[in-house]
Amino acid sequence: xxxxxxxxxxxxxxxxxxxxxxxxxxxxxxxxxxxxxxxxxxxxxxxxxxxxxxxxxxxxxxxxxxxxxxxxxxxxxxxxxxxxxxxxxxxxxxxxxxxxxxxxxxxxxxxxxxxxxxxxxxxxxxxxxxxxxxxxxxxxxxxxxxxxxxxxxxxxxxxxxxxxxxxxxxxxxxxxxxxxxxxxxxxxxxxxxxxxxxxxxxxxxxxxxxxxxxxxxxxxxxxxxxxxxxxxxxxxxxxxxxxxxxxxxxxxxxxxxxxxxxxxxxxxxxxxxxxxxxxxxxxxxxxxxxxxxxxxxxxxxxxxxxxxxxxxxxxxxxxxxxxxxxxxxxxxxxxxxxxxxxxxxxxxxxxxxxxxxxxxxxxxxxxxxxxxxxxxxxxxxxxxxxxxxxxxxxxxxxxxxxxxxxxxxxxxxxxxxxxxxxxxxxxxxxxxxxxxxxxxxxxxxxxxxxxxxxxxxxxxxxxxxxxxxxx
Numbered sequence: 001x002x003x004x005x006x007x008x009x010x011x012x013x014x015x016x017x018x019x020x021x022x023x024x025x026x027x028x029x030x031x032x033x034x035x036x037x038x039x040x041x042x043x044x045x046x047x048x049x050x051x052x053x054x055x056x057x058x059x060x061x062x063x064x065x066x067x068x069x070x071x072x073x074x075x076x077x078x079x080x081x082x083x084x085x086x087x088x089x090x091x092x093x094x095x096x097x098x099x100x101x102x103x104x105x106x107x108x109x110x111x112x113x114x115x116x117x118x119x120x121x122x123x124x125x126x127x128x129x130x131x132x133x134x135x136x137x138x139x140x141x142x143x144x145x146x147x148x149x150x151x152x153x154x155x156x157x158x159x160x161x162x163x164x165x166x167x168x169x170x171x172x173x174x175x176x177x178x179x180x181x182x183x184x185x186x187x188x189x190x191x192x193x194x195x196x197x198x199x200x201x202x203x204x205x206x207x208x209x210x211x212x213x214x215x216x217x218x219x220x221x222x223x224x225x226x227x228x229x230x231x232x233x234x235x236x237x238x239x240x241x242x243x244x245x246x247x248x249x250x251x252x253x254x255x256x257x258x259x260x261x262x263x264x265x266x267x268x269x270x271x272x273x274x275x276x277x278x279x280x281x282x283x284x285x286x287x288x289x290x291x292x293x294x295x296x297x298x299x300x301x302x303x304x305x306x307x308x309x310x311x312x313x314x315x316x317x318x319x320x321x322x323x324x325x326x327x328x329x330x331x332x333x334x335x336x337x338x339x340x341x342x343x344x345x346x347x348x349x350x351x352x353x354x355x356x357x358x359x360x361x362x363x364x365x366x367x368x369x370x371x372x373x374x375x376x377x378x379x380x381x382x383x384x385x386x387x388x389x390x391x392x393x394x395x396x397x398x399x400x401x402x403x404x405x406x407x408x409x410x411x412x413x414x415x416x417x418x419x420x421x422x423x424x425x426x427x428x429x430x431x432x433x434x435x436x437x438x439x440x441x442x443x444x445x446x447x448x449x450x451x452x453x454x455x456x457x458x459x460x461x462x463x464x465x466x467x468x469x470x471x
Contacts, residue, residue, distance in 0.1 A: 034310035034317045036389065037276065037348035043417070044385040044405075047201075047318055047349025048377075049074055049081030049118065050363055052109075053125075053356075055136055062090045063105045068112040070355055073368055075116035077378040078422035078448045082118050083204065083320055083351040084109060085125040088186055089139040095182065098189050107197065114199040121252055121278075121351075122190060123204035123320070128160045129169045137207075142179055144172040158287075167212035174211065174230040183234075184241035195246035202250030204278055204320060205238045208257045223258040224266035231255070232268040239272045252278035254320060255309075260284070262301035265309045277310040281322035281339070281350075289325050292335035299342050307346050319343060319350035323361060328372040336376040337396060344393050352377055378422035380467045386415025386455065387463065399424075399469035407436060409460025419451040419467060426471040435459030442470070 037045045054065035066084075074082065090102050106122070113120045126137025133143075133150055135157075150165035160166055173179050187203070194200050211226035213219065235253045242251065251272055255265035260282045267277075283298050310317045322339070324332060343350055352374075356362040363374050370378070379394045380401035387405040394401045407415055417436075421428045421443050428443040435456045443449030453465055 034277070034307055034346055034348075035314055037316040037318065039384065041386075043415075044382075044387075044389045045348060046381050046383055047081035047119065047351075048381055048383075048420075049079045049083070049349075050352045050355035051083045051085065051123075051321060053085040053354055055085070055127075058087070058090055058136070059093075060101070062087075062102055063109065065356075066109055068115070071112045071116040071118045073364070074118060074355060076423070076448055078380075078420040079378070080117060080119060080383050080420065081121075081201075081349060081351060082113060082355070083121045083123050084113075085123050085207075086190075087125055087130075087136045088142075088183075089131050089136060091189070092139060092182075092186055095141055098186075103189075103193050106194070110194070110197045110199040114197070118199065119201040120199045121202045121204050121250075121320075122194065122200065123207055123252075124187070124190075125207040126209075127207075128157060129166050129173075132169065133160060133163075133166055138169070138173060142173065142182060143169045144176070144179075145169055161210045162213070167210075170209070170211045174226075174234055180234075180237060184237055187238050188241050188245055191242045191245035191249075195249065200249055202252050202274075202276065203242060203246075204252040204254065205235055206254065207320075208254060208280065210256055219258060220263050223256040223263070227255050227266035228268055232270070235267075235270050236272075239270060239275075243272070248274075250274045250276050252276045252318065252320065254278050254280070257282070259306060260302065262298070262305050264305045267309055269313060275313075275315045276348075277313070277315050277317045278320040279306055279317070281306075281319045281343075283324075286324040286326075286335075291329040292324070292331040292338075294331065294334060294338065299338050303342050303346060316348045317346060318348050321353040322350060323352045323354075323374075325361060327374055332373045333376075336373050340376060340379075341393075380419060380421045380428070382417060382419045382465075384418045386417045390462070401467040403463075403465045405463055407434070407455045407460055407463050409435075409455065409458060414455040414457050414459075416455075417453040417463075417465075419453065419465065421449040421451065421467055423448050424469055426469045428467050429470050431466045431468075432463065434463035435461045436463045436465075438465060445470075 039045055052066055052070050054063045057064050092098050110120060127135040130137035132140045145165035146168045148164035148168050150163045153159040209231055211230060213222040239251050251274060253270055253275060255267055257280055259265055259279050354361050357364055357366050364370055382392055382403050385405050387407040389405045391404040423446050425445055427445040428449060430438050430441050430451050432438045436453050438451055438453045
């Protein structure tokens with residue numbers, strides 16, 4: 001969940017959700033496969049990175065906590081992706097008044113990302129709707145509560161989503177025509193300004209949307225209705241608005257965060273050719289500060305259910321947020337291994353939460369070193385593959401990444417695939433089998449490496465690339 005640093009109402013969500021899960025739900029052997037993410041040249045893409053944010057500062061100081069260091073340090077670990085949090089309340093503090101200063105700050109951050117070869121998704125972020133309830137997101141002028149009560153829960157921020165005033169505010173955002181138009185205009189402003197920036201990969205249309213529970217509904221039923229009847233038309237409205245300014249960038253759509261407990265989404269079809277499904281990957285127990293329990297088979301349940309919608313709609317998956325609140329607990333090394341193996345099976349990438357320098361959810365400490373167990377997220381992978389991928393994955397025990405793909409061959413320019421390796425104390429060696437050559441063939445100790453694999457002119461066939469730790 002995106003509030004971060006507060007508790008999570010684990011009992012409320014778990015009681016409502018796990019009662020609906022049968023024992024057979026926790027099997028990963030029958031998971032459908034979403035299609036891969038591809039670029040305009042048909043290359044298979046993989047995104048690996050982190051969220052980047054500044055939730056503290058606003059107005060003249062907005063985004064000052066985000067620096068060029070964030071992108072340089074991610075690049076130096078071989079990463080290529082960032083999900084940048086932006087806030088509607090900063091962009092449009094008054095109706096129809098869009099902050100030129102805020103837009104310039106976003107562009108400056110994008111310039112840094114481009115300099116360090118980081119692709120960015122612009123995330124229209126909200127936590128508990130927005131500043132009308134003490135958080136960030138939808139402006140106060142667009143917050144309609146019908147006079148219903150709101151009680152803050154400072155030690156359990158997610159519980160605030162169930163306050164009557166917050167639920168009314170979501171209902172008005174989805175249903176009121178003037179707010180629908182305002183949200184669409186806000187996205188048009190962003191898209192017109194950012195469409196041609198080389199760092200922009202896509203737009204995440206709203207973070208972790210919630211809504212109103214109606215009389216007689218439990219939480220799973222409400223989530224399914226909100227997704228099918230309110231989020232789906234909202235996403236189609238925003239998609240149409242963005243496409244008036246930007247025909248190229250991907251559109252990332254999220255379900256409610258309830259999918260994290262293993263329930264399939266109720267989202268319907270988004271009528272756009274470049275949609276990416278972007279759920280979040282959080283467990284209520286770990287969000288409350290608990291340890292990972294492999295016997296609960298939460299990861300298997302999540303994988304089984306989260307893949308159904310994108311497989312049916314034939315759209316790729318990129319996980320927009322994931323990571324435990326406390327990565328130092330005894331089972332967290334196992335968690336990262338299990339989670340990364342699962343993500344490799346069905347997703348085209350992910351953004352961990354969150355690249356910052358400190359404690360809690362931060363990826364690294366003040367010294368820039370990965371915090372406990374989070375170094376597992378920096379491992380070899382293939383950002384772009386010029387061919388049909390048959391197999392790819394990293395074996396942490398053997399410290400070996402293996403990529404197998406079919407190169408179609410071309411009478412013109414040969415296809416070039418790209419692999420990325422993070423710094424390693426031993427360095428890396430590269431081997432290739434099939435009609436292709438790789439350079440460099442070694443990555444020195446302590447250095448990150450970008451490895452390019454070029455198909456031989458006029459050749460086609462199966463290519464196997466192995467990146468292994470030296471020594």
